[in-house]
Amino acid sequence: MALPSLADTTALIRHRRSIKPTDMDTTREVDRSLLLEILENATWAPNHGLTEPWRFHLYQGDSRQQLASQMQASYRETTPSAEFREDKFIKMGENPLLAPVVIACVMERNGGDKIPEIEEIEACASALQNLQLSATAAGLGGYWSSPPMLDTECFRAWLGLRAEDRCVGLIYLGWPKPEFKWPRSIRKPVESKLVWH
Numbered sequence: 001m002a003l004p005s006l007a008d009t010t011a012l013i014r015h016r017r018s019i020k021p022t023d024m025d026t027t028r029e030v031d032r033s034l035l036l037e038i039l040e041n042a043t044w045a046p047n048h049g050l051t052e053p054w055r056f057h058l059y060q061g062d063s064r065q066q067l068a069s070q071m072q073a074s075y076r077e078t079t080p081s082a083e084f085r086e087d088k089f090i091k092m093g094e095n096p097l098l099a100p101v102v103i104a105c106v107m108e109r110n111g112g113d114k115i116p117e118i119e120e121i122e123a124c125a126s127a128l129q130n131l132q133l134s135a136t137a138a139g140l141g142g143y144w145s146s147p148p149m150l151d152t153e154c155f156r157a158w159l160g161l162r163a164e165d166r167c168v169g170l171i172y173l174g175w176p177k178p179e180f181k182w183p184r185s186i187r188k189p190v191e192s193k194l195v196w197h
């Protein structure tokens with residue numbers, strides 16, 4: 001098997017962008033076989049002790065409405081009225097319906113005390129980067145969202161989390177709208193982040 005060149009890998013990594021659900025084509029589904037390939041790639045992420053702590057809750061079709069309603073209910077229930085933002089509330093109700101696939105990624109802690117919690121979260125983050133790069137290679141847009149609402153007791157209970165588990169993010173996936181212009185981004189020069197010893 002020929003490996004992708006470093007140049008191709010560099011191009012893929014630098015091409016990945018956060019693409020918001022408002023820029024996704026609501027009329028175009030993501031094939032199950034493609035979704036499974038992307039999710040399987042996610043599971044090839046490094047993970048300490050091969051605990052494979054990731055669990056993916058998939059919302060498509062009508063189940064997205066249940067997710068949206070639960071996000072709104074959890075936000076309303078746990079946000080003090082002085083901090084409540086109507087625009088955020090509306091977005092929570094709309095976003096899941098704009099993307100054909102929403103994935104709630106859960107860190108499920110099964111390694112006991114041997115593996116620190118942060119390492120299980122790091123493994124999940126690595127899996128989500130695999131997922132996002134695979135989506136990018138397929139031409140899909142993806143967006144990682146982490147509203148504080150994910151950590152509320154009501155949302156956690158709805159997902160069926162145990163005390164030691166954690167929802168590390170929602171990934172919205174979908175085909176960009178036909179007229180969408182792929183965004184550019186910037187990073188500081190790596191030299192500014194280096195400490196040579």
Ligand SMILES: Cc1cc2nc3c(=O)[nH]c(=O)nc-3n(C[C@H](O)[C@H](O)[C@H](O)COP(=O)(O)O)c2cc1C
Pocket residue numbers: 016017018019144145146147169185
């Ligand atoms: C752990 C994590 C959580 C994130 N949560 C949010 C979020 O809640 N809202 C948001 O707009 N972007 C979120 N992002 C995406 C970042 O905003 C985005 O990656 C950053 O702006 C750089 O843009 P790029 O992904 O296009 O390179 C998150 C990214 C990570 C890694």
